[in-house]
Amino acid sequence: MDFKLSHIARALQERLLAFMDERVYPAEAVYEEQMTALGDPHGHPQIVEDLKAEARARGLWNLFLPHRTQWTEGLSNLDYAPLAEITGRSIHLAPEALNCSAPDTGNMEVLTMFGTDEQKERWLQPLLEGEIRSAFAMTEPDVASSDATNIELSIRRDGDEYVLNGRKWWISGAASPRCAVFIVMGKTDPEASRHLQQSMILVPRDTPGLTIVRDLPVFGYQDREGHCELRFDDVRVPAENLIANEGSGFAIAQARLGPGRIHHCMRCIGIAERALELMCRRVTTRVAFGRPLSDQGVIREWIADSRMEIEQARLLTLKAAWLMDTVGNKGAAMEISAIKVVVPNMALRVVDRAIQAHGGGGVSDDFPLARMYAGLRTLRFADGPDEVHRRQVARTELGARS
Numbered sequence: 001m002d003f004k005l006s007h008i009a010r011a012l013q014e015r016l017l018a019f020m021d022e023r024v025y026p027a028e029a030v031y032e033e034q035m036t037a038l039g040d041p042h043g044h045p046q047i048v049e050d051l052k053a054e055a056r057a058r059g060l061w062n063l064f065l066p067h068r069t070q071w072t073e074g075l076s077n078l079d080y081a082p083l084a085e086i087t088g089r090s091i092h093l094a095p096e097a098l099n100c101s102a103p104d105t106g107n108m109e110v111l112t113m114f115g116t117d118e119q120k121e122r123w124l125q126p127l128l129e130g131e132i133r134s135a136f137a138m139t140e141p142d143v144a145s146s147d148a149t150n151i152e153l154s155i156r157r158d159g160d161e162y163v164l165n166g167r168k169w170w171i172s173g174a175a176s177p178r179c180a181v182f183i184v185m186g187k188t189d190p191e192a193s194r195h196l197q198q199s200m201i202l203v204p205r206d207t208p209g210l211t212i213v214r215d216l217p218v219f220g221y222q223d224r225e226g227h228c229e230l231r232f233d234d235v236r237v238p239a240e241n242l243i244a245n246e247g248s249g250f251a252i253a254q255a256r257l258g259p260g261r262i263h264h265c266m267r268c269i270g271i272a273e274r275a276l277e278l279m280c281r282r283v284t285t286r287v288a289f290g291r292p293l294s295d296q297g298v299i300r301e302w303i304a305d306s307r308m309e310i311e312q313a314r315l316l317t318l319k320a321a322w323l324m325d326t327v328g329n330k331g332a333a334m335e336i337s338a339i340k341v342v343v344p345n346m347a348l349r350v351v352d353r354a355i356q357a358h359g360g361g362g363v364s365d366d367f368p369l370a371r372m373y374a375g376l377r378t379l380r381f382a383d384g385p386d387e388v389h390r391r392q393v394a395r396t397e398l399g400a401r402s
Contacts, residue, residue, distance in 0.1 A: 100263075107136055153232060261383045262324065265320075271372055
C-alpha cells in the first residue's frame with residue numbers, strides 16, 4: 001500500500017489548509033451571528049455563499065467527485081481522504097463551501113453514473129454548480145430500514161407516470177428551502193426477487209401530494225439542513241424521472257452508499273482532530289489544585305489515547321480508500337464496513353474526553369463539543385447501523401475460513 005498523495009492532491013491540500021485558516025475558521029463566528037439574525041434554524045446565511053464563491057475561485061470545488069469533469073480533477077478516493085478530513089474540522093461550513101456536502105455528494109454520483117442526459121441537465125448541472133440542494137429518501141418509520149429490502153413506499157406505473165405512496169423519515173436536507181429534488185427509493189415490484197423489487201425516482205420538491213410532516217431534532221439540535229419526515233400521497237411524476245431501470249434501486253443504493261460511508265469517516269477524523277486540539281488548548285490554560293490540568297496523569301492519558309486512536313482510524317480509512325481505488329467498492333466492502341464502525345466510535349471517545357476536560361462548559365453551546373457529539377452519535381445509525389456493518393465484517397471473516 002502506498003498512501004502517497006498525487007501532486008494534484010498535495011497542491012489542493014495546501015490550498016485547502018490556507019482557505020481554512022484565512023476564511024473558514026474566521027467565518028464560524030460570522031455564521032453564528034447571521035443564523036441568529038435570520039431567526040430560522042433552516043435559513044441560509046450569506047456567509048455560506050461568500051465561502052462558496054471564494055472556494056470556487058481557489059479551485060476547491062466538487063473535490064469529492066471521482067469522475068473527471070469540467071468542475072473537478074477527478075480525484076481518487078485516496079487523494080480525497082485528507083481533503084475531506086480537513087473539511088470535517090469545520091463541519092457546518094467547510095463541506096458546503098466546497099460543494100462537498102452529504103447528501104448532495106451521493107446524489108450527484110448517482111446522477112453522474114446512472115442519470116439520463118435530461119436528468120443530468122435538469123438536476124445534476126445545478127447541483128454541481130451549487131445552485132440547489134437535494135435529499136435522498138430511503139429510511140422509513142414503519143420498517144427496520146437497516147435492511148433496505150424492507151422499504152414499503154410504493155412506486156406504481158400508471159401510463160406515462162409513476163405514482164408514489166408511503167412515508168419516509170430522517171431525510172437529511174429536506175428542511176432546507178434550497179432542497180429542490182428528492183431521490184426516492186421505493187418498491188416497483190413487490191413480487192420480484194428480494195433485491196430487484198426496489199427502484200429510485202426523482203421527485204421535485206413542489207410535486208403535489210408530497211408533504212414535509214415535521215423536522216426531527218437530533219438530541220435537541222435542529223440542524224440547518226434538517227432531518228424530516230415526509231408523506232407521499234398519490235404523488236405523480238413523469239415516467240422519465242425513473243433512475244436507470246425498474247428493479248435497479250438496491251444496486252444503485254449500494255453504489256451510492258460505499259463512497260458516502262467513507263466520506264463520513266474522513267470528516268469524522270477531522271472532527272476528532274478539532275476536538276483533540278480544543279482539549280489540549282483547554283488543559284494547558286486551566287489550573288486546578290495548584291497546577292495546569294495538563295500536568296495531571298489522567299489528562300495526559302486522554303491526550304495520548306486520543307492521538308493513537310485517531311492515527312489507527314486514519315490508517316484503516318486510508319486502506320479502505322486505497323482498496324476502493326485499486327479493487328473497487330465491492331472489493332473494499334469489508335474495510336468500508338469496518339471503518340464505518342471504528343471511526344465514529346473513535347471520534348465519539350475523543351469528543352467525550354474533550355467534553356470532560358472542559359467541565360460544565362463542554363456540555364454547553366459555548367463550545368462546539370456538544371453539537372459534535374450529537375452529530376457523531378447519529379453516524380452510528382446513518383448509512384447503516386454499527387450492527388449491520390459488524391455483521392458484514394463477521395460474514396466476510398467466516399467466509400474466508402470456511
